[in-house]
Amino acid sequence: MAQAEAQDRGLEVQVAHAPAATHAEGQQHPIKLYLVVWGWLFILSTCSYAVDYFNLQGYLRWTLIVVLMLLKAGLIVAIFMHMAWERLALAYAILVPPLLMLVFLTIMALESDYTWLTRILSFSMVQ
């Protein structure tokens, strides 16, 4: 283990000698930032709830639900989970794979449309 560390450090030293980073103490941000994000999450959640309360329907409803959801998710991941300050190598490694779910989503949407159609056809034949 100590060997691995020494090797790792050796590699780093070969790469470059740079001045000390300011980041050594971990994620340090003003408390106010978290309070502002908290406030925004409240506002966005209230908007989500309003979509249902005022009984909006159709594409307007679905668009608003998804947009508000993505805004909330973005704030949580970027600020609360500090992804905005991580290096891109980590951010992409974590954030890109879930996009593959969209492929899965497309396949399952096609599949369920087909199932729905066969159900409609066969149920109507039974009656």
Added chain:
Amino acid sequence: MVDTTPEHAPHAASRLPGLRGIAADWSSDQRAFKNVSWGKAMIWIFLLSDTFIFGCFLLGYMTVRMSTTVPWPNTAEIFALHIAGREVPLLLIAIMTFVLISSSGTMAMAVNFGYRQDRRKTAALMIATALLGATFVGMQAFEWTELIMKGVRPWSNPFGAAQFGPAFFMITGFHGTHVTIGVIFLLIIARKVLRGDFDRGAPGFFTSRRGRYENVEIMGLYWHFVDLVWVFIFAFFYLW
């Protein structure tokens, strides 16, 4: 295991930014995640796998809802609360959402005070987070009881498509389990903070690794993820 965040930190300025940074970091025949410790990298990878679990649940729910020929139950009515003589749609779920968001806020501040080595504030905020989390689970237990009393079962329900029951119990049940586990771990870590384990670098009882205030951030990442999942469940299961 060796944790090398501090050793790596001095060279931060020499690394390439942007897309070139991704290629350089991944291809350099060494650690890919330069300035995060193993603990943080691994919790992120765990959360990624958990994303797929919840993603599969939500996709399964989408599939059964799209393919059923029976109308889907109206969640706004089912989850309404009877207040002052009238039904307020989805109120219980809205309150649960605000409770969970608030717990994420207190958790984020706990992480912040942790890095400032403020033992008392960190522990107090973590305990507040745990209390909000427990409130959430309590409200969920109330919600489950209500629905079961109304006759919702994993195989049938009086409101519409039978698939509503299994989707509801599976998705909210799995999420509630995550919240419960989070509450337990919050209390464990809060106790360690109060005892000063992270100031002394005391070894953990399970891993024997020296405790650091970064453990609070790792706990926070899990907790924010639970909140994040709820954002998606709220949108797709309750509002859609």
